[in-house]
Structures are given as C-alpha cells and as structure tokens.
Amino acid sequence: MGLRLRVLRAFVLLAGFFLMGFVLLAAMGVLDWLLVTRVFVDRAAWAAATLVTGTLVVALAILQGMFAFLRAGRLETEPHAxxxxxxxxxxxxxxxxxxxxxxxxxxxxxxxxxxxxxxxxxxxxxxxxxxxxxxxxxxxxxxxxxxxxxxxxxxxxxxxxxxxxxxTRLGGIIMRGRAAVLHTVDVFGRNDTYFHRAVGLLYVTYAHLFLRSSQAxxxxxxxxxxxxxxxxxxxxxxxxxxxxxxxxxxxxxxxxxxxxxxxxxxxxxxxxxxxxxxxxxxxxxxxxxxxxxxxxxxxxxxxxxxxxxxxxxxxxxxxxxxxxxxxxxxxxxxxxxxxxxxxxxxxxxxxxxxxxxxxxxxxxxLGWDDLVMARAVIDAEEWARPLRVAVARAVRAEEAGTEGGAPAGPVDSDALPGLEEVLDAFDRGLLWREIAERMPKHHQAARLTGASARNFIRPRVFDGLAGLVHLRLVQAGQAAPDVAWSGRPGLALPEEWEKGMDDALDAAVADTPDSAPLRALLAGTGSASAAGPALRTG
Structure with a gap:
C-alpha cells in the first residue's frame, strides 16, 4: 500500500475515532428511552433508574474523551520551558x-x-x-x-x-491525530471506575488499530x-x-x-x-x-x-x-x-x-568543589560503615570469648573503630576468622565456604578499608575535591597514595593480611585530628 493510501486510511480511522463517540452517545440515548418507556413501564422503577444512571456515567466518560480529543491540538501555556x-x-x-x-x-x-x-x-x-x-x-x-x-x-x-x-497535508493531520488519540486514551486510563474502564477498553482497541495504520x-x-x-x-x-x-x-x-x-x-x-x-x-x-x-x-x-x-x-x-x-x-x-x-x-x-x-x-x-567533597565524605562513610560494624562485633566477641556465630547485637555508632583499630584486628587474625562472617551478604552467599567465601567478601572489605583511608586523608587535609569534568568526580589524593594505595589495600585484605604497606603510607598523613572538614561518623 502506498503512502497516500496509508495516510487516507489513517485519516478515515481518525474521523471514525471521533465519530465513535457520537454513535455511542446515540446508542445509549436509544437504550435509555427503551428502558424508561418500553421495558420497565410503571414497574421496577428502581432498576430503570439504576441502568439509566449507569448509561449517564458512561456518556459522561465519552464526552470527556471527545473533549480531550478536541483539546489535544491546542497550545497551552508552557510551564516547563x-x-x-x-x-x-x-x-x-x-x-x-x-x-x-x-x-x-x-x-x-x-x-x-x-x-x-x-x-x-x-x-x-x-x-x-x-x-x-x-x-x-x-x-x-x-x-x-x-x-x-x-x-x-x-x-x-x-x-x-x-x-x-x-x-501531503493529510500527513500532518494524522500526526496531530496520533497525539489526540493517545491523549484521549490517557484520559480514560486515569479513571479507574468500571464504566470508564469499559468505555476505555473500546477506545484503546480502536486506538491500536489507528496507531498501527498511522505508524507508516x-x-x-x-x-x-x-x-x-x-x-x-x-x-x-x-x-x-x-x-x-x-x-x-x-x-x-x-x-x-x-x-x-x-x-x-x-x-x-x-x-x-x-x-x-x-x-x-x-x-x-x-x-x-x-x-x-x-x-x-x-x-x-x-x-x-x-x-x-x-x-x-x-x-x-x-x-x-x-x-x-x-x-x-x-x-x-x-x-x-x-x-x-x-x-x-x-x-x-x-x-x-x-x-x-x-x-x-x-x-x-553548593559550589562544585564543596559538593564533590561533601559527597566523597558521605560515600566514604557508607563504604566504611559495614566493615567498622563487623570489626566492632568481632572485637566484642573476641573480648567475650565467643565464636562468630554468637548474636551480633546492636553497636553504638559513636564507638565504631577507626582505621588503626581495624588494622589491629586484621593483624590479630580476625579478618577471615571473625570479621568476614559478620559482613552483610546475600543469604545465598552465606552458604559459601573457604576460598569462595573469601573471594566473595574481599571486595567489600577492600571498599570499606578504602573508605576509611579516604576519611583519614580528608581529616588530615591531604585530599582535595576533583570535579573531573573529563572523568568522574571524586577525591584527588597525594601522589604516593595514588601510586601505592591499591597495592597496600590488596595486601591488607589478602588471605594472610599484611597491614605494613598501608601503615607505611599512613605514617606520612600526619595527625588524624589535623584541621579539615567536619565528618559524620557512624
């Protein structure tokens, strides 16, 4: 079928979409007249009133759809431009x-x-x-x-x-008609009464036919x-x-x-x-x-x-x-x-x-630099918190002489361990014996054991440790915001950290943890209480 015939068919369907409303209104008018004058004459008046009320509701829905159709091409005041x-x-x-x-x-x-x-x-x-x-x-x-x-x-x-x-000029009419048809169907879709759904189904079915015809x-x-x-x-x-x-x-x-x-x-x-x-x-x-x-x-x-x-x-x-x-x-x-x-x-x-x-x-x-810095701190705290909570519980269990399966219990956010305390726990062999068991994980991952379990949880421990490092560097004034329009926003770290941080973290979360490389880097960061942006911990 050529374009002109497709457009002509779509135009006929568009006219039919509008005329369908008149046909439905006329049909319901005849139905109401028969109900009142022929079917229920002087008996079962309540039934006649119920049915007439129902048809009036449907008629209102049809008129609403026809009005939406007529308004679809109007240019209203543009509120979002x-x-x-x-x-x-x-x-x-x-x-x-x-x-x-x-x-x-x-x-x-x-x-x-x-x-x-x-x-x-x-x-x-x-x-x-x-x-x-x-x-x-x-x-x-x-x-x-x-x-x-x-x-x-x-x-x-x-x-x-x-x-x-x-x-052809009719092509423009059809494109405007597509918008009008979709707008009319949307009017019925926003109403959830039975009568609106019933009439809406008829309009939606017809709309599918029209849209298929007008797509080409x-x-x-x-x-x-x-x-x-x-x-x-x-x-x-x-x-x-x-x-x-x-x-x-x-x-x-x-x-x-x-x-x-x-x-x-x-x-x-x-x-x-x-x-x-x-x-x-x-x-x-x-x-x-x-x-x-x-x-x-x-x-x-x-x-x-x-x-x-x-x-x-x-x-x-x-x-x-x-x-x-x-x-x-x-x-x-x-x-x-x-x-x-x-x-x-x-x-x-x-x-x-x-x-x-x-x-x-x-x-x-906030300015971009302030926004990047504040977001970096929030992200670092989010990365670090699961590890800090797991370490706090593992240390508490160690002090109480219980095993990893003991109830976790609440942890005081103000008493969460800092970076050195986390590394001390790693050095005492708690990482894979106690801490990893207390890291949050999917229930299916909880079934893993041995190397599979360590490999699953290791990236989360790595991220938590990296978050603690970022917080330390921010506190020490050694991390700067990097908007990085050509990359991704984040923190700019000192050169020695950019070069050695990943290897140091890998060593700290290895099967046999070694915190020495990370501690060597930390030795050059200065005091953790150095002037810097205020941080929320916990």
Whole structure:
C-alpha cells in the first residue's frame, strides 16, 4: 500500500475515532428511552433508574474523551520551558528565521528553550489541523550545548520540514491525530471506575488499530523531513546532527546522574544555574571521542511498536546515501550552538526555576568543589560503615570469648573503630576468622565456604578499608575535591597514595593480611585530628 493510501486510511480511522463517540452517545440515548418507556413501564422503577444512571456515567466518560480529543491540538501555556523572545535572543532567532526562509516557511510565533536533548515543533490546532495556526518551536539547551551551528541548521531544517508537510497535508493531520488519540486514551486510563474502564477498553482497541495504520505515515514524514534538512542544510551537517543525538542523550544522562544529582544524599543542589548549566562544562572538558565513550556499550532503546520515528541508525544511513552536495566544508564551523544564546547563566537559572519541583528548588546550594567533597565524605562513610560494624562485633566477641556465630547485637555508632583499630584486628587474625562472617551478604552467599567465601567478601572489605583511608586523608587535609569534568568526580589524593594505595589495600585484605604497606603510607598523613572538614561518623 502506498503512502497516500496509508495516510487516507489513517485519516478515515481518525474521523471514525471521533465519530465513535457520537454513535455511542446515540446508542445509549436509544437504550435509555427503551428502558424508561418500553421495558420497565410503571414497574421496577428502581432498576430503570439504576441502568439509566449507569448509561449517564458512561456518556459522561465519552464526552470527556471527545473533549480531550478536541483539546489535544491546542497550545497551552508552557510551564516547563523558558520563553526566548526575539529581543532577548536575536542571534538564535536569526538562525531560526534563516532556516524558515530557506524552507519557504513562516517562522514560529514562539520559541522556547527546554531541558531536554530534543527539538520539536507544534502548531495551534484548528479544525483538527485543517487550517494553519499559531506556531511554537522548542529547542533543548542540552541539545544546543552539544551541537555545532551547522548541525543546528540541520535540526531546524528538519523541524521546518514537519511544518512544510512535503508529502501531503493529510500527513500532518494524522500526526496531530496520533497525539489526540493517545491523549484521549490517557484520559480514560486515569479513571479507574468500571464504566470508564469499559468505555476505555473500546477506545484503546480502536486506538491500536489507528496507531498501527498511522505508524507508516509517521515514519515516512520523518524520512521526508530528513531529506528536506539534507537539501537545505547540507547532507553532511544533517547526518552529523542525527549521529550526535544518541551520543548527546547518553552524555546528558551521565551528567544528570554523576553531577547534577551528586548532592541528592546530602539534600543539596549545585549552585543556581548549574543544575543544567554544568552540562556545558562537561562537554567543553571532553573531546568528541570522550563524549562518544559515554554511549559506548549502551544498547539503543527498543523501538516502541507505535513509534513514529524510524531508528536513528536507519535515518543516518538514508541521509548519507544521498548524493554528495559539496557542502562538507560547512562542518568546519565548530562553534557550539549554545554560543547563540545570550546571557546563558540567566537562561539556565530561569530554566531551573520553571522545571525543578518547589521542594527541590528550596534545597541548599553548593559550589562544585564543596559538593564533590561533601559527597566523597558521605560515600566514604557508607563504604566504611559495614566493615567498622563487623570489626566492632568481632572485637566484642573476641573480648567475650565467643565464636562468630554468637548474636551480633546492636553497636553504638559513636564507638565504631577507626582505621588503626581495624588494622589491629586484621593483624590479630580476625579478618577471615571473625570479621568476614559478620559482613552483610546475600543469604545465598552465606552458604559459601573457604576460598569462595573469601573471594566473595574481599571486595567489600577492600571498599570499606578504602573508605576509611579516604576519611583519614580528608581529616588530615591531604585530599582535595576533583570535579573531573573529563572523568568522574571524586577525591584527588597525594601522589604516593595514588601510586601505592591499591597495592597496600590488596595486601591488607589478602588471605594472610599484611597491614605494613598501608601503615607505611599512613605514617606520612600526619595527625588524624589535623584541621579539615567536619565528618559524620557512624
């Protein structure tokens, strides 16, 4: 079946989706009339009232769904984006208008900056999209951070390709219809009454049929927009922008986890403007290969069966298969698209204000160095605590003359052993005789014995000992925060510790523990009470 026939079939199904509501309302009106005038005439009035009430509830659900369908194309006030006026962002608007002019399209009426690695367009729905209306464009600040100016031209040309509807105007109606159908089904899904579920099942079944029919049209619309972008912005720039999307998406996910959410255990956030703005620091600090490494080994998301977008790899291959247009030199412009945004700090701060929950926005703010140091201390305490508790219990059992199987009992957090006490316990042979038995482990691992048991628990003892070392170095003022935009945030340790720490820890947790290498390193750290950040122990 050709694209035009697929679009026509989808359009008929879209009209049927809306008309189905009228048919159901008419059917229930007839049913109510028969119940009241023919079936229950003057008898069993309570039964008639019950059934009529039930049909009225269903009718209300249908009207709710139809109203949701009509509203789906409207442009509501955007609460989760920063409006970018032409006077505020003239350079960005110049590029948008240039793309619109090249495409023979009118520019958007509104431009918004979002917190997503994405670009999108919307248009005011009029007669289900049959008449043109007010246009809105969305550009993600993380997307601008990772794209060059030529690549952004390719993205803009692609988005204006959606406005142009190069294949057929009905294709645009179907794409708007997909959003309306999904919105209508969602209305029924949010209501859990029996009548809503019954009518919702009918709508969901019909929606599946419509979405299957419109999927092919939607994918062809994306391919057409890609071809349009290649024609107006250049084949190579368009392909480069498409290739960058999954890479940037993975890099942004890494940034949000490793940096923006770093203060979650502390109940703190980066300084204002840095929750999203820090991403540009990470991108600037890494080479393109370094950014790409963040997506290596990452499986592409499984395509949804109703996804209107073809897989990125397929789209890139289709664009690269187009004839060479001789515009490869345009990629020599390596300016970040973010340079087109004026007063970036203010924009990033405004984006936080309209996207972060109120309770999150009220959290204390820390600079990156303070945030890294505080998080490093929290992590070190978390690593060390299971080992310290196990050592405390083992020492208590040793003093009481009991074996490892004795009840553990509570341990006073203020009396947990320090690093030297832990090493003393290791030196007395308690590690594999008593301490390892008291380390937390999965119930299946508890069945292990001998070398298997030691090899299972050894990494946990290693981590606990490393946590104690980090705490000691922080207390002694010999560890500094390392934001490490090109790697992972953590602590920068003295050179001798960077070189010898792992070997010393390995020796301390060996089958025959040897604490001498670690004690030799500790001898140069100074007093544990040296000035340094306050630590919470236990």
């Amino acid at each position: 920063v409006a970018a006026g032409a006077d505020d962002q003239p350079e960005l608007w110049d590029l948008v208008r240039a793309a619109a002019e090249a495409m023979g399209e009118r520019p958007p009426d509104e431009l918004y900056l979002t917190a997503d690695v994405n670009a999108a367009v919307a248009e005011q729905s009029r007669l289900l999209g049959l008449l043109p209306g007010r246009r809105r464009m969305y550009l993600g600040l993380p997307l601008l951070t990772g794209l060059t100016v030529p690549q952004l031209r390719g993205v803009l040309a692609h988005e204006f390709g959606h406005y142009a509807h190069l294949d 049209a939607g994918r062809e619309q994306e391919r057409a927009a890609d071809r349009t972008a290649a024609r107006h912005a250049g084949r190579d720039a368009t392909a480069a922008a498409l290739r960058a999307l999954p890479v940037l998406d993975a890099a942004h996910d890494h940034y949000l986890t490793a940096y923006a959410a770093m203060g979650e255990p502390l109940g703190a956030l980066p300084r204002r403007g840095e929750v999203y703005g820090g991403f540009r620091r990470m991108v600037d600090a890494r080479s393109p290969d370094g950014i790409a490494e963040l997506s290596s080994g990452r499986r592409p998301p499984r395509p949804h069966r109703y996804d209107s977008h073809p897989p990125i790899a397929e789209r890139v291959a289709a664009v690269e298969a187009l004839p060479d247009d001789g515009r490869a030199a345009e990629l020599d412009d390596t300016r970040s698209a973010l340079t087109l945004v004026r007063r970036g700090e203010e924009v990033f701060t405004a984006l936080e204000a309209c996207t972060l929950p109120v309770e999150a926005a009220q959290l204390p703010r």
